[in-house]
Amino acid sequence: MHALKKPKAIRIAILWRTRRMLRKGGAAARKFMPARSSLSNVIYWVVIGFLFLPLFVLVLYSFNSGRQATWQGFSFEWYQKLVMASPELWRAFLNSVIIAFGSAMMSTIIGTLAAVGTARYSFKLKSFVSTMSFVPMILPEIVVGVSLLIFFAGVGLKLGLATVWIAHTTFNLPFVYLLVSARLEESDPSIVEAARDLGANEMQILFRIILPMALPGILSAFLTAVTLSLEDFVITFFVTGPGGTTLPLYIYSMIRFGVSPVINALSAVMVAGTVLLIYPMRNFLKVFAAR
Amino acid sequence: MKKQVGLYYSLPQIMWLLVFFAAPLGIIIAYSFLKKGLYGGVEPQFSLEAYTAMANPNILIVTWRTLKMSVIATILTLLIALPCGYSIARSQNQAMRLFLVIVPFWTNFLVRIYAWIAILGNEGFLNDIIRALHLRSESVQFLYNQTAVILVLVYMYLPYAILPLFSTIDKFDFTLLDAARDLGASRFQSYVRILLPNIKSGLVTAGLFTFVPIFGAYAVPLLIGGKDSYMLGNIIADQLTKTRNWPLASSISMTVTILTTGLVFLIAMRKPREQKQVFDADPGLITPVASGGR
Amino acid sequence: MKGADVDIVGVSKFFGSFQALKNVSLSISKGEFFSLLGPSGCGKTTVLRLIGGFEEPDSGTIAIEGKNVIGLPPDKRHCNTVFQSYALFPHLSVFENVAFPLRIRKIPQQLVREKVMRYLSLVQLEMHAAKKPSQLSGGQRQRVAIARALINEPSILLLDEPLSALDAKLRQHMLMELDAIHDKVGITFIYVTHDQQEALSVSDRIAVMNMGEVLQIGTPRQIYENPATEFVARFIGETNVFSLKILSIDGTKIYGEVDGLGPMFVDDETDAKPGETVLATIRPEKIRISADLPNTNGGRINVLHGIVAEPIYSGFQTKYVVQLDTGMMVTVYRQHANWSEGIPDIEWKDEVYLSFSASDMVIVEMHEQ
Numbered sequence: 001m002h003a004l005k006k007p008k009a010i011r012i013a014i015l016w017r018t019r020r021m022l023r024k025g026g027a028a029a030r031k032f033m034p035a036r037s038s039l040s041n042v043i044y045w046v047v048i049g050f051l052f053l054p055l056f057v058l059v060l061y062s063f064n065s066g067r068q069a070t071w072q073g074f075s076f077e078w079y080q081k082l083v084m085a086s087p088e089l090w091r092a093f094l095n096s097v098i099i100a101f102g103s104a105m106m107s108t109i110i111g112t113l114a115a116v117g118t119a120r121y122s123f124k125l126k127s128f129v130s131t132m133s134f135v136p137m138i139l140p141e142i143v144v145g146v147s148l149l150i151f152f153a154g155v156g157l158k159l160g161l162a163t164v165w166i167a168h169t170t171f172n173l174p175f176v177y178l179l180v181s182a183r184l185e186e187s188d189p190s191i192v193e194a195a196r197d198l199g200a201n202e203m204q205i206l207f208r209i210i211l212p213m214a215l216p217g218i219l220s221a222f223l224t225a226v227t228l229s230l231e232d233f234v235i236t237f238f239v240t241g242p243g244g245t246t247l248p249l250y251i252y253s254m255i256r257f258g259v260s261p262v263i264n265a266l267s268a269v270m271v272a273g274t275v276l277l278i279y280p281m282r283n284f285l286k287v288f289a290a291r
Numbered sequence: 292m293k294k295q296v297g298l299y300y301s302l303p304q305i306m307w308l309l310v311f312f313a314a315p316l317g318i319i320i321a322y323s324f325l326k327k328g329l330y331g332g333v334e335p336q337f338s339l340e341a342y343t344a345m346a347n348p349n350i351l352i353v354t355w356r357t358l359k360m361s362v363i364a365t366i367l368t369l370l371i372a373l374p375c376g377y378s379i380a381r382s383q384n385q386a387m388r389l390f391l392v393i394v395p396f397w398t399n400f401l402v403r404i405y406a407w408i409a410i411l412g413n414e415g416f417l418n419d420i421i422r423a424l425h426l427r428s429e430s431v432q433f434l435y436n437q438t439a440v441i442l443v444l445v446y447m448y449l450p451y452a453i454l455p456l457f458s459t460i461d462k463f464d465f466t467l468l469d470a471a472r473d474l475g476a477s478r479f480q481s482y483v484r485i486l487l488p489n490i491k492s493g494l495v496t497a498g499l500f501t502f503v504p505i506f507g508a509y510a511v512p513l514l515i516g517g518k519d520s521y522m523l524g525n526i527i528a529d530q531l532t533k534t535r536n537w538p539l540a541s542s543i544s545m546t547v548t549i550l551t552t553g554l555v556f557l558i559a560m561r562k563p564r565e566q567k568q569v570f571d572a573d574p575g576l577i578t579p580v581a582s583g584g585r
Numbered sequence: 586m587k588g589a590d591v592d593i594v595g596v597s598k599f600f601g602s603f604q605a606l607k608n609v610s611l612s613i614s615k616g617e618f619f620s621l622l623g624p625s626g627c628g629k630t631t632v633l634r635l636i637g638g639f640e641e642p643d644s645g646t647i648a649i650e651g652k653n654v655i656g657l658p659p660d661k662r663h664c665n666t667v668f669q670s671y672a673l674f675p676h677l678s679v680f681e682n683v684a685f686p687l688r689i690r691k692i693p694q695q696l697v698r699e700k701v702m703r704y705l706s707l708v709q710l711e712m713h714a715a716k717k718p719s720q721l722s723g724g725q726r727q728r729v730a731i732a733r734a735l736i737n738e739p740s741i742l743l744l745d746e747p748l749s750a751l752d753a754k755l756r757q758h759m760l761m762e763l764d765a766i767h768d769k770v771g772i773t774f775i776y777v778t779h780d781q782q783e784a785l786s787v788s789d790r791i792a793v794m795n796m797g798e799v800l801q802i803g804t805p806r807q808i809y810e811n812p813a814t815e816f817v818a819r820f821i822g823e824t825n826v827f828s829l830k831i832l833s834i835d836g837t838k839i840y841g842e843v844d845g846l847g848p849m850f851v852d853d854e855t856d857a858k859p860g861e862t863v864l865a866t867i868r869p870e871k872i873r874i875s876a877d878l879p880n881t882n883g884g885r886i887n888v889l890h891g892i893v894a895e896p897i898y899s900g901f902q903t904k905y906v907v908q909l910d911t912g913m914m915v916t917v918y919r920q921h922a923n924w925s926e927g928i929p930d931i932e933w934k935d936e937v938y939l940s941f942s943a944s945d946m947v948i949v950e951m952h953e954q
C-alpha cells in the first residue's frame with residue numbers, strides 16, 4: 001500500500017534492493033542499512049531528474065523533423081546529416097582523438113616518472129615537486145589558457161594542433177601525478193625492500209615491481225587524462241589555431257553561429273556513448289569514487 | 292649519489308611544468324606590470340596602469356558579481372548535494388545511484404550547456420510547453436540573465452559536490468546517528484551535531500571543487516548569460532581578444548589566481564591535519580573533469 | 586534511580602522477505618540483569634533495536650512500564666544503548682561525548698560539568714576527560730560508552746555485545762565492573778551476547794535465541810541444568826546426547842534403550858509415551874571416568890564402556906573424548922583435585938568405563954531440522 005504511493009523509480013529501487021538482499025543473504029544486506037530519511041531519497045531522485053532533463057530534451061529534439069525547435073514530427077534526418085554531410089565535424093572529432101591520446105600518453109609518462117620519484121625516494125626538491133604539481137590543478141582554466149596563449153605568442157610558437165597538445169599535456173599532468181602517487185602510496189614499501197634484498201637492481205625494481213604494482217593507478221590516470229582532454233573547451237579555445245579545431249570547439253562554433261539540429265543528433269550520440277562507456281564500469285564506480 | 296635518483300625521475304615533469312606552466316604564469320605576472328601595446332602585446336616599460344585600471348567601476352562591479360554568483364551557486368550546490376550524497380551512501384544500490392549521477396557528469400561540457408539553451412531558449416523546450424498549454428502566446432525570455440547562469444552553473448558542478456560528499460559520508464559510521472538519537476537528539480540535531488562535524492573534510496572538498504571552477508567560469512556566462520551576467524573570466528577573454536589590453540587581462544588573471552589559490556591554501560593550511568583528507572576525499576571520478584572553470 | 590519492566594509480546598520482524606524475528610515474547614522485570622544469548626545472526630541485536638526504538642516490529646507489541654512504545658522514536662524512550670561498536674563520536678572529547686545528552690537537553694554548563702565528572706568517576710575515567718576517543722584503549726572506550734548511556738539516568742540500559750571487542754582478560758574484568766555498575770545504579774540491564782560464559786556469570790535471567798526464535802528463558806542455573814531443547818543444551822556448554830527409545834515410564838523414572846548401548850535410566854519429566862524416541866543428555870562434568878568397572882550398587886547409574894580417543898589437558902582439568910563401542914564419541918571432564926593424585930592417570934587408547942547417575946540426565950526437545 002505504502003509503496004504504491006511512491007514514484008515508480010523508488011518502487012523500482014526497492015525491488016532492486018530486495019532482489020539483491022535475497023541474492024546476497026542477510027549478512028551482506030546488513031551493511032547497507034536503508035536510508036531512514038526518505039526526504040534525502042526524494043531529493044536524490046528529483047536531482048537525478050534535474051540532471052537528466054537536458055539530456056532527455058536533446059535526445060527528443062534530435063528526432064525532430066524540421067529546423068524549428070518546436071516538435072514537428074519524427075525523423076532521422078539529422079542523424080543522416082551527421083554521418084553524411086559533416087566533414088568538418090569528423091575532422092574535429094579526429095583532432096580531438098589525436099589530442100586526447102597524444103596528451104594522455106605524454107602526461108602519463110612524465111607524470112608517472114615523477115610520481116615514482118617522489119613516492120620512492122627522498123631528495124631535496126621533493127616537496128617542491130609535489131607542491132608544484134598540485135598548483136596547476138587549482139588554477140581556474142581561464143588563467144591557464146590565457147597565460148599559455150600569451151606565452152605561445154611571446155615565444156613565437158604558431159597556434160595549432162601542437163600548441164593544443166602542449167596545453168592538454170600540461171593540464172593533465174597534475175591529475176596523472178596525483179592518481180599514480182596515491183596508488184604508489186597505498187602499496188607496501190617492504191615489497192620493494194624485499195625485491196632489493198633478493199638482488200634486484202634499480203631498473204629491475206622499477207620495471208618488475210613498481211610499475212606493475214602501480215599499473216591500475218597508471219591506467220586510471222591515462223583514462224582520466226583522455227577524458228579530461230576530450231572534455232576541455234576553455235583552454236583549447238585560447239591556445240588553438242588553424243587546423244586545431246577539436247570537437248568541443250566545433251560544437252561551440254555551432255552554438256554560436258547558427259544552431260543546426262545536427263548538433264542535437266551529435267549530442268544524443270555523445271550521451272549514448274557516455275552511457276555505453278560508463279555502464280559496464282558501474283560496479284567499479286564506487287571503488288573509483290571512494291579512493 | 293643515490294639521493295638524486297628521485298630527482299632524475301621527476302626531472303621531465305619539473306621541466307615541463309617550469310616551461311609550460313611556471314613560465315607562462317611568470318609572463319602574465321610580468322605583463323601585468325607593463326604598459327599596454329598599441330595593437331595588443333606590451334611595451335617594455337614598467338607601469339601600474341593595469342592595476343589602477345582594475346579600479347574601474349565596470350571591473351569592480353563584475354568582480355563583485357562574480358564573487359556573489361559563485362558564493363550563491365556554491366551554497367546552492369552544497370545544499371542540494373548533501374542530501375544526495377547521503378542518500379547514495381545509505382542506499383542498497385550505491386553503484387546504480389552513482390552511475391545515474393555520473394552519466395550527465397561525463398557528458399560533454401558543451402553538450403550540456405547547449406542542452407540548457409535548447410530548454411530555456413526562446414524557441415526552446417520550456418517555451419514550447421508554455422505555448423502548448425496556452426499559458427502565454429509569446430515566448431518568455433529565460434536565457435541571458437543571472438538566474439539562468441546560476442541555474443546552469445549549479446547543474447554543471449552539482450556532481451563535483453555530490454561525489455566527494457558521497458565518498459566521505461560513505462565512510463561515516465551511521466550507528467553514530469542511532470547513538471545520538473538514543474541519547475535524546477532529534478533527527479535534525481543528530482545530523483547537525485554528529486553527521487556534519489564528521490564529514491567536514493568532504494564539505495570542504497566539495498565546496499572547493501565547486502567554488503574554484505565557478506569563480507573562473509567562462510563558457511557558461513558567455514553562452515547562457517547576458518551582459519548583466521558577465522563574470523571575470525569573460526572580462527579577461529574580452530581584454531585579451533577584443534580590447535587587446537594584455538596587461539589588464541594579465542592583472543585580472545593574477546587577481547583571480549591569487550584569490551582562488553589563496554582560498555585553497557588558507558583552507559588547507561588552517562588545519563594541517565585535514566589537508567590530506569581534502570585529497571583523500573577526491574574521488575577519481577571528480578578528477579576527470581575537475582580542471583577548473585570553463 | 587529505578588528500573589522499568591519491558592514486555593514484548595508476539596513480536597515478528599521482517600527485513601525484506603527475510604524473517605529476522607519469529608513471534609518473540611519476553612517479559613523482563615524491573616532492575617533485572619537480563620541476557621539475550623544466541624549465535625551470530627539469531628536476531629539479538631534486532632530485539633535490542635526494537636526496544637531502543639531503532640526499528641519497528643511488523644507485528645506484536647512492546648511495552649515499557651506497561652505503556653505501549655511502538656511508534657515512539659529513540660529519543661523519546663527511557664532507555665539508552667551501549668552499541669556493539671560503542672559509537673563514540675570521534676569529533677568530540679570523552680567529556681563532550683558523555684555530556685552530549687545533557688547538551689541536547691540544554692542543561693546549564695555548571696551542572697553538566699558536575700554530572701559528567703560524576704559519571705566519569707563511576708567508570709573511573711576522570712583522568713581521561715580531555716582525550717579523544719581515538720586516544721583511548723578498547724576497555725576505556727567501552728566505559729565511556731557506558732557512562733554516556735547512563736548519564737540520562739535511563740530506566741533501561743541496552744548493551745549490545747559490549748565486550749566483544751576486548752581481549753579475554755579485559756573481558757573478565759569489565760564483566761565484573763558491569764555487574765558492579767548494575768548493582769550501583771539498580772536499573773534494568775538488557776545484555777546481548779553470544780558468549781555463554783558471560784551470560785551465565787552475570788545474568789539474573791537468560792533468553793536463549795536461535796534463528797529468530799526464543800528457545801528458553803530462565804535463570805542461568807535452569808538454562809544450564811535443565812535445557813529445554815537440544816540446541817540450548819549444546820549451545821550452553823558442552824553436552825552428550827543419546828537418542829533414547831523409551832520402554833517404560835514410572836512418574837519421572839524413565840527406562841529406555843539406546844541403540845547399540847543397551848538399557849539406560851533417566852530421571853526427568855517427559856510428555857513422551859513408551860515406544861517413542863527422545864533425546865537424553867548428560868553434561869561432561871557429570872560423568873565419572875575410571876579404569877575399572879564401577880560398582881553401581883544396583884542404583885540408577887548408567888555405565889558405558891569405551892576407549893580414550895583424545896585426552897586434552899588444559900591445566901585445571903582434562904577433557905577426554907571417549908569412543909564408545911558403537912563408535913559414538915562422549916566427552917568427559919575430569920577435574921584435577923588434590924584427591925585425584927594417586928589415582929592412576931588415564932591416557933590415550935586406555936580402556937575406560939563411564940558412569941553417570943540417571944538423575945543428572947535431562948530430556949530435551951528435538952531440534953527441528
Ligand SMILES: Nc1ncnc2c1ncn2[C@@H]1O[C@H](COP(=O)(O)OP(=O)(O)OP(=O)(O)O)[C@@H](O)[C@H]1O
Nearest residue numbers: 026027029030600605624625626627628629630631
Ligand atoms: N537492516 C537489515 N536489513 C536486512 N537484514 C537485516 C537487517 N538487520 C538485521 N538483519 C538480518 O537479521 C538477522 C538478525 O540480525 P541481528 O543483527 O539481530 O543478529 P545478531 O544476533 O545481533 O548477530 P550478531 O551476534 O552477529 O551481532 C541477520 O540474519 C541479519 O542479516
Ligand SMILES: [Mg+2]
Nearest residue numbers: 629630669745
Ligand atoms: Mg548483533
